[in-house]
Amino acid sequence: MPRPWKLATAAGVAAVALLLTGCAASSAADEATDTAASGGEWPRTIEHEGGTTEITAKPERIVSTSVTLTGTLLAIDAPVVATAATSVSDITDENGFFSQWADVAVDRGVEVLYPNLEFDEEAVIAAAPDLIVVSSLGADSALAEVDALSEIAPTIVLDYGADTWQDLAGVLGEATGHEQEAVDVVADFDAHVAEVADAITVPEGTANIVSWNGTENPTGFAKPDGAHATLLEALGFTVEGAPDEFDTSEKPRADFAFIAIENTTESLSGETVFLISADQSTADDLLGTPVLANAPAVASGSVYPLGLTSFRIDYYSATDIVELVESDFA
Structure with a gap:
């Protein structure tokens, strides 16, 4: 298992600088803000459902073994190069990508990692990932393969049953260096939900x-x-x-x-x-x-x-x- 350590956030860096240097805090805060905007400091350790994983550098080739989690990765503009695909049906495109994000994936050149959710370790190796994302549950879970996947690249495990997509976006933003994109997409979505809530009439009862x-x-x-x-x-x-x-x-x-x-x-x-x-x-x-x-x-x-x-x-x-x-x- 990777060695656990506590990641210092940009805000934390600025706070420490303020305590230690007083007037020097302004420049430290500016530096911390610049660091956050460029994707943060690396290496960093991510806490997830499978424990902790050290990621040495900002990922540039992400592989998703979970067709469910791929949508959230795309929403934060993470560099997904390949994703597992489900069986082609009326809720997918011809690749087995979920219809709601299939066009985005195709536009970004995302490849099919393996079809029909049939795990293929060799396909993962061939994709040359520097980060692998796994679901802990569902038909698209590769949880049983985590040890093997961790030998290929840093691997994180997420639970989309227990967590909202907004929560998942926060973890994935930290893991991919796309923290700001995650914050922005969640804020925009939540604002839209609030507007709709004000515009609709909710029936009485449950x-x-x-x-x-x-x-x-x-x-x-x-x-x-x-x-x-x-x-x-x-x-x-x-x-x-x-x-x-x-x-x-x-x-x-x-x-x-x-x-x-x-x-x-x-x-x-x-x-x-x-x-x-x-x-x-x-x-x-x-x-x-x-x-x-x-x-x-x-x-x-x-x-x-x-x-x-x-x-x-x-x-x-x-x-x-x-x-x-x-x-x-x-």
């Missing part, structure tokens, strides 16, 4: 956020502390999760609980229901399911799809969600 896959599959309910709920709460909704005792997950997640159909009606208690990974046909299917007819939002028809690309939250998909909510509730 809301559920649901992944609906028919009566033959468990229903995913967003938890109140997850990324989806955090976004809808920022828009003014009060998100309610499913009762903990109904969760059928073998390994509980921070963002979603998965509920059997026999407990879905009781769990579907909100006056408003938002559907992720969904368009109007998904909403129509849920609304037409007899076993759910007595759920408040189903009875009133207050069911709103958040788009096909809304399951994985990054800057791009979150922006799409906000725009859909604005159009439904303005």
